[in-house]
Amino acid sequence: xxxxxxxxxxxxxxxxxxxxxxxxxxxxxxxxxxxxxxxxxxxxxxxxxxxxxxxxxxxxxxxxxxxxxxxxxxxxxxxxxxxxxxxxxxxxxxxxxxxxxxxxxxxxxxxxxxxxxxxxxxxxxxxxxxxxxxxxxxxxxxxxxxxxxxxxxxxxxxxxxxxxxxxxxxxxxxxxxxxxxxxxxxxxxxxxxxxxxxxxxxxxxxxxxxxxxxxxxxxxxxxxxxxxxxxxxxxxxxxxxxxxxxxxxxxxxxxxxxxxxxxxxxxxxxxxxxxxxxxxxxxxxxxxxxxxxxxxxxxxxxxxxxxxxxxxxxxxxxxxxxxxxxxxxxxxxxxxxxxxxxxxxxxxxxxxxxxxxxxxxxxxxxxxxxxxxxxxxxxxxxxxxxxxxxxxxxxxxxxxxxxxxxxxxxxxxxxxxxxxxxxxxxxxxxxxxxxxxxxxxxxxxxxxxxxxxxxxxxxxx
Amino acid sequence: xxxxxxxxxxxxxxxxxxxxxxxxxxxxxxxxxxxxxxxxxxxxxxxxxxxxxxxxxxxxxxxxxxxxxxxxxxxxxxxxxxxxxxxxxxxxxxxxxxxxxxxxxxxxxxxxxxxxxxxxxxxxxxxxxxxxxxxxxxxxxxxxxxxxxxxxxxxxxx
Numbered sequence: 001x002x003x004x005x006x007x008x009x010x011x012x013x014x015x016x017x018x019x020x021x022x023x024x025x026x027x028x029x030x031x032x033x034x035x036x037x038x039x040x041x042x043x044x045x046x047x048x049x050x051x052x053x054x055x056x057x058x059x060x061x062x063x064x065x066x067x068x069x070x071x072x073x074x075x076x077x078x079x080x081x082x083x084x085x086x087x088x089x090x091x092x093x094x095x096x097x098x099x100x101x102x103x104x105x106x107x108x109x110x111x112x113x114x115x116x117x118x119x120x121x122x123x124x125x126x127x128x129x130x131x132x133x134x135x136x137x138x139x140x141x142x143x144x145x146x147x148x149x150x151x152x153x154x155x156x157x158x159x160x161x162x163x164x165x166x167x168x169x170x171x172x173x174x175x176x177x178x179x180x181x182x183x184x185x186x187x188x189x190x191x192x193x194x195x196x197x198x199x200x201x202x203x204x205x206x207x208x209x210x211x212x213x214x215x216x217x218x219x220x221x222x223x224x225x226x227x228x229x230x231x232x233x234x235x236x237x238x239x240x241x242x243x244x245x246x247x248x249x250x251x252x253x254x255x256x257x258x259x260x261x262x263x264x265x266x267x268x269x270x271x272x273x274x275x276x277x278x279x280x281x282x283x284x285x286x287x288x289x290x291x292x293x294x295x296x297x298x299x300x301x302x303x304x305x306x307x308x309x310x311x312x313x314x315x316x317x318x319x320x321x322x323x324x325x326x327x328x329x330x331x332x333x334x335x336x337x338x339x340x341x342x343x344x345x346x347x348x349x350x351x352x353x354x355x356x357x358x359x360x361x362x363x364x365x366x367x368x369x370x371x372x373x374x375x376x377x378x379x380x381x382x383x384x385x386x387x388x389x390x391x392x393x394x395x396x397x398x399x400x401x402x403x404x405x406x407x408x409x410x411x412x413x414x415x416x417x418x419x420x421x422x423x424x425x426x427x428x429x430x431x432x433x434x435x436x437x438x439x440x441x442x443x444x445x446x447x448x449x450x451x452x453x454x455x456x457x458x459x460x461x
Numbered sequence: 462x463x464x465x466x467x468x469x470x471x472x473x474x475x476x477x478x479x480x481x482x483x484x485x486x487x488x489x490x491x492x493x494x495x496x497x498x499x500x501x502x503x504x505x506x507x508x509x510x511x512x513x514x515x516x517x518x519x520x521x522x523x524x525x526x527x528x529x530x531x532x533x534x535x536x537x538x539x540x541x542x543x544x545x546x547x548x549x550x551x552x553x554x555x556x557x558x559x560x561x562x563x564x565x566x567x568x569x570x571x572x573x574x575x576x577x578x579x580x581x582x583x584x585x586x587x588x589x590x591x592x593x594x595x596x597x598x599x600x601x602x603x604x605x606x607x608x609x610x611x612x613x614x615x616x617x618x619x
Contacts, residue, residue: 049483057476060469067466084477091484096495112495115487116558116597210529214519371531 194243
């Protein structure tokens, strides 16, 4: 079940919220757990067993930390817990990729029976790891209630596509949380804004990109337009989903961390990654980068640490070499920025900084969006004139003319203008803000009823 | 305290055993070999009955099925009255698989509706269309050789 489906919006969510709000405080987590398991089982009736076993294992691992103060035993337990979590993720997500790579490297012909990827496994594994590592470090108290721990892992708003909520961020809210009208109202507004990003912008940008990508011949400008559409599609898709998750979290009384902060407003790649998928960057910083020594080491070790983190970030996104390339591309760029470019760039006029960041980021999305290297190479070559049908063609003008409103709306939505405007209206006249949200919601429903293109890109991770 | 530790160790072992059993069960129940779509396409096009059908691109899949799967091969003819087609897709997850399955079912029922009343041969072919899913793969064939194509496909993905 996806958030942007009529079943979810008109049946699952209202029924769950009604029951959740009606039951007394002590039953709220049970209701949330049942609803979340049902939500997951709707799309993954088989893999729900795997998720429950995973929860049980990590819950027991936590109890093991509480049961012993012996440092060696605790360390052994941590290693076991981390290994089991990573092996499960590796088995379901990377085994086929590893076998394929070995086969092509050494000319072997190992046959691997490919299994479908359990939805959200990358997200819930990282959440479980944050719990066991922090419980080992003594940063969080061991969770004694199985229900509370299972709610932490399974909460339906963030279960299948994040944001990645670390246990320490939500520990206190698992036992008791406040639900009030103001918070619920803010949650509904956020849910609708996220839905609009997804349904009105991301889906239509996706259609435009698919159409451009499928063209046999493309001019330079058409290719760039396609790449920009792809970048904005991924942004609105994922940030829309995060907005919906944060909004629903508020409706249930939770405060989830922010995941995006207008990344296309960044004036450097370093800044872009402070604004894009912030919960994933934060996770890698806390559990990989800092334990490796972070930046408080020699330059050589810092470069090694950065490349390890970005190799893993790329790999986290998918079992394919294009994701690894994408991760390392950013790793190298961040190193170059830190040691060379950033000092020079800060002296340049801000439009130059924005243009540099924009071009570099758009190229990154072409790496990200193409698992087929031949297609990727052809697309990149087109962007710089290689094999392109001229600099500009009729197709470019046709695409721009027919999608002008979509493109303008998308470009403006990449900036905080709309949010600031809505906040201003909300402060002056809350009824007007409610009216705007209602109109947006009806437009989204109309798109959902009449449209069939509604994929969630981040589900594959 | 010692008893509690023992109980926890037993519980941990039991859960790990449960995970291993689950993996064994799922591997034997629903699996397929990891064969790239390009290889499947190369082998399938050697099959009888496909020589007069043409490779279709993403835009064509979009217009017929309303979705564009992560990986696919799609062959059909250009003739308006010819309903023969072969569509094989590889989904990146259960959600995409669901979307592909429902899009294919919708397409076939739409085709039956369109030809009912004036195209009895086409309706007969559509009613005998063959579809299946195995592992990440989805297969749909309409045509006199549909079952033969299905057998070839199953052999390919194991």
